[in-house]
Amino acid sequence: MRTLRHEGPLIIGGGLAGLSAALEAAPAPVLVATPATLLEACASAWAQGGMAAALAEDDTSGLHAVDTVAAGAGLVELERARALTDAARETIDWLDRLGAPFDREADGHYHLSREAAHSRARVARVGGDGAGRAILSALVTAVRASPHVVLWEDARLTGLVRDADGRVRGAILTRGERRVRVIAPAVILATGGIGGLYGRTTTPAALQGAGMALAWQVGAEILDPEFVQFHPTAIRLTTAGPDSDLVSPLPLATEALRGEGARLVDREGRFLLGDGDSADLAPRDQVARAVHAAEMDGRGACLDATQAIGAAFPTAFPAVYAACMRMGLDPRHQPIPVVAAAHYHMGGIAADADGRTTVEGLYAVGECAATGVHGANRLASNSLLEAAAFGRRAGRMARTETLPGPSPLIEITGTGLPETELTRLRELMDRHVGVVRDAAGLTTALAELAAIEARHPDALPVVAATLVVRAALAREESRGGHYRADYPDTLAEARHSRVVRDADEVPQPLLAAE
Template sequence: MSAPVIVIGSGIGGLVTALALAPRRVALVTKAAPGGETSTFWAQGGIAAALGDDDSAALHLEDTLAAGDGLCDRQAAEAIIAGAAEAIGFLQRHGVAFDRDGDGRLARGLEAAHARRRILHAGGDATGAAVICALTRAVAETPSITVMPDTEVRRLIAADGAVCGLVAAGNGETLTIPASRVVIATGGLGGLYEISTNPPGNFGQGVMLAARAGALLADMEFIQFHPTALAADLRPLPLISEAVRGEGAVLVNEKGERFLAATPGGELAPRDVVARAIAAQIARGGRVYLDARQALGRGFPARFPAIAGICTKAGINPAEELIPVRPAEHYAMGGIAVDQRARTSVTGLWAVGECAATGLHGANRLASNSLLEAAVTGLAAARDIAGLADAPGRPLPSACLPRPARIGIVRDIVSRELGVLRTGAGLRRSIEALLALVEAEEAASDPALVALSIAVFAHRREESRGAHARSDFPLKKPHSARQAMTLSQTLAAAHALCHTPCRRSA
């Protein structure tokens, strides 16, 4: 029998990949229970898919390119958007029940910067949870998939530019597993930020694993901050979905002023525009609220049951009261550079979902394109792997198990210097501090490596574009391009900035 494909991560990207590979053997490695501690589970907004009679893939692409602010890979975006119907069909066949309207057709919602109502939901505002529940059930019923829960991959083993195994911690043991086909589907890096809507333990493990194995990273400077997380003393911060604004809710400050009224698109302007506007209100000492009283009123709990429950727990009645909101880290547009087959620059290594940089999002993700991307790229990776002959086994180089990551000290630096608005001086401070942590080879080294990549990419982009804003470079350059670097190149750039000799190359 063929050697199993290793899939690392159990969000939508990993689950779709594993299911699509059947009947080929797959080992699904996840640091929690399948679907647990994933960003997918928290997703409220839904999945963008141009399936309506008044819609088309061309219109969806146009909206995606506009939101991406000049840095989308057009060919990659076209391919992913064109795969929407196949991806939705795959999810439905594996148990995802999307919401229907009164006529039995797929219900379609509206979100920011979309020209059409094209957002599919499952379970109202609990789409992510519905997807995870359906796909984990399907995985459990698929004999070719072996789930390895409570197992954390801490290093990939590579030789001569190809993957040959991995080192993981599981059940109190060190596991060294031979592997020539590995798919990284580990999600995002929200745990690097104090204020985030994502699981606090997700610091970009997949990005770290790929970078240490020699893979190219791309677009690391572009971190999307969701404008409307619930302003509460909770971690992660609950999300007040953009779909609430899509149904007519408006943003007001503590004076009752609708401060986005004159902005093109208003409350449904691109996320970076709305997030910076809210951040500016808070920076001057004000507060910001989402007002859904007139648009939804008593219908709020029926339309958004999960959000209504979140608000109730926080002591807020959204049908009658204002909802306090603030920006929070939400999504990383950058990550492991991949092609349209989800291949990385390392032989035998694929990446899907948020940890991958496909070029779909450019400088700013269009709302609800992320779950679409994860499903489509999961199918692409599975298709590519299925068409390959088994790679010959090779001896595994010796590798030790690194200590568990310590995020706290890195989180302080990232939250202070790599937020909604950045400065050249702050970026330089962060690079100096993070470089020292990376090279100390201690428990903070792995999360510091991911954060250092963000900081170096951000320092090199001397403009404000999409989700990347710098106070010292507030304008866009007339010509701009995506950035891509390996770890060794990132370290060299950091050392050059700090005027110190480079002490390591990977």
């Protein structure tokens, strides 16, 4: 295996968080490794709603922080939330200068939408429902033009390298048939979430929690892995029943549609969450459970935008319109069938606002990180904001890192799963670790994951899924995105789940000193 010594940050992932870190790490040399060409297989590029920021005259970053804390159901760290919301306006202005084409009003101000659990209209959009790809495209252009950045667009993360003292010193990357050991003063994981562990997901199927699994294996703390957000309005391509075949990943009907007045109804046209004007803008966990319940009892769920959007669909929400038309449904005249699907992982690798994890030399940004700003139920459109704002901070911090002297090294590596086993794992997660959970289902999931692990002991998707299931079984309450049918109440005291690998489980040094 070839060994490469790199003198600056090594960034794993080419989404909004990773590229923001890469730009801000200048003038340090940066190596960005991603398994596919930039803009492909990346959740950031699929985001529709936009980026939240207090940009209106009647809004403040303090109010934005209050909404963030309220949505997080007791587990948001206020100081981190303020750090995020205080940076929101400057972050959007930075992206604007890079060329992100945010929608504007006639007077030049940002066009703002209101989404679930926001007390103000504060979501800056692009092209109605194309924010993620448009924003990321601006960063891709900037990164490709930056002389301090080298891109490997064919490199898959398969391991981390640490020394005898526990410091991360690099990563193992697979490029085609070749494996490369990259030694670097800082490794920034921007590997995305865990949506690919579910069959019903709105995210790229390749995102299977490899970063979280490897971070745990090298001793990093994992925070609140049980909290998975299920988007209530993934577009269902068939309405034959709860066990019918679904195309995955599922196209998304952005929450901004409900912000513009679209309503959730059953097949008979009855409101799912009541007839109040703001009923459908409740926090996502509540809306997802209502959609899930309608599916389970046979009523079905639809998003009716025929009156609120109607003829404006092709220009106001072109991505949603195109997805519907591809399936033979015209949303101008027909309600859109929807289901709840895995959408965002609030938990992940514990990290501070600068991306630093509990392991020296290892950083985590974006969806793979748990920075304390999302808690148990992420506030809509805070994810792109966090990716850019905290990604930039991580880049600035990581560029100051230097490697200590030579030390014996440990390689910790993992593999993927064969397609048949991955399909089985996804079925387990959909059935037992979805919108509604209970002890019986979670226990079944753990036993079957153990059986898969016995057949594939180095499989990173099994490690990631097991972290989620164990924490979900241990949390005997319902809070935010984690709902236990056997423990429906929320405990008075909100406590984080903190998972760290036992020290005696960590492999001993296997390699010569670096």
